[in-house]
Amino acid sequence: MTRVLAPVAGRVVGLAGVPDPVLAEAMVGPGTAVDPIRAPGRAAAPVTGTLLKLHPHAYVVLDAEGHAVLVHLGVDTVRLGGTGFEPLVPEGAHIEAGRPVVGWNPAAVEAAGRSPVCVVVALDAHPDALSRVAESGEVEQGAELFTWT
Amino acid sequence: MAERRVRVGSKVGLHARPAAVFVRAAAEAPVDVTIARRGRPPVNAKSILAVLGLDVRHDEEVVLAAEGEGAEELLDRLASLVATTEHDGG
Numbered sequence: 001m002t003r004v005l006a007p008v009a010g011r012v013v014g015l016a017g018v019p020d021p022v023l024a025e026a027m028v029g030p031g032t033a034v035d036p037i038r039a040p041g042r043a044a045a046p047v048t049g050t051l052l053k054l055h056p057h058a059y060v061v062l063d064a065e066g067h068a069v070l071v072h073l074g075v076d077t078v079r080l081g082g083t084g085f086e087p088l089v090p091e092g093a094h095i096e097a098g099r100p101v102v103g104w105n106p107a108a109v110e111a112a113g114r115s116p117v118c119v120v121v122a123l124d125a126h127p128d129a130l131s132r133v134a135e136s137g138e139v140e141q142g143a144e145l146f147t148w149t
Numbered sequence: 150m151a152e153r154r155v156r157v158g159s160k161v162g163l164h165a166r167p168a169a170v171f172v173r174a175a176a177e178a179p180v181d182v183t184i185a186r187r188g189r190p191p192v193n194a195k196s197i198l199a200v201l202g203l204d205v206r207h208d209e210e211v212v213l214a215a216e217g218e219g220a221e222e223l224l225d226r227l228a229s230l231v232a233t234t235e236h237d238g239g
Contacts, residue, residue, distance in 0.1 A: 020166065022165075022166045022169050022170060023165070023169075027169040027170065027172075027173055028165055028166075028168075028169040029197060053202060053204065055164075058164075060198070060201060060202075062198075068198045070165070072165055078161040078164055078165075079161070123196075123198040123201070124196050124197055124198050
């Protein structure tokens with residue numbers, strides 16, 4: 001079983017709270033989303049594993065069970081071209097859950113006209129494989145968002 | 150084996166949103182279908198992880214391949230999704 005942890009602190013809004021139909025309908029994968037605290041911070045690894053893909057605004061960590069989790073920092077943030085995002089770990093590195101991966105400022109993303117909502121989804125997962133999925137409430141960085149079996 | 154070569158229309162490449170739309174269409178097909186960067190090994194087009202892992206960029210050519218009943222129609226549909234400039238972003 002994989003415990004998937006919150007990359008950022010904030011308010012859990014669930015995928016339904018993501019202002020993008022493809023993400024909201026779980027087409028990328030099942031999971032949840034966190035509206036982050038508007039302060040500079042460092043988004044963390046949701047699981048322990050290999051940093052399989054690293055973009056400034058998004059990353060994928062693959063754990064030892066073969067579960068890959070995508071963290072997408074904000075919606076449409078790919079259009080910011082990396083501005084305001086600082087990768088802190090090289091792609092391919094081993095990383096512990098809760099360790100920082102990308103430095104960013106949700107307030108700056110919002111000021112640039114994008115939603116800073118942080119999407120956390122299980123890739124290639126059947127929705128039934130997820131349980132205890134957080135859909136609301138405040139969450140601390142590193143707290144459990146859902147489990148994946 | 151049927152094949153299509155097509156350039157990625159999305160300005161951001163085949164990333165979260167366009168990748169998800171593509172993978173969903175591929176996953177609905179009863180036959181196996183793959184996607185590859187030019188000169189690289191093909192990966193399962195029904196896997197969002199595999200497609201995101203390819204990291205295909207805007208205007209890059211990819212090769213789609215499928216075999217079996219409906220393969221031609223499937224590849225036409227997938228090729229148009231790859232070529233489209235809709236679903237930009239992610």
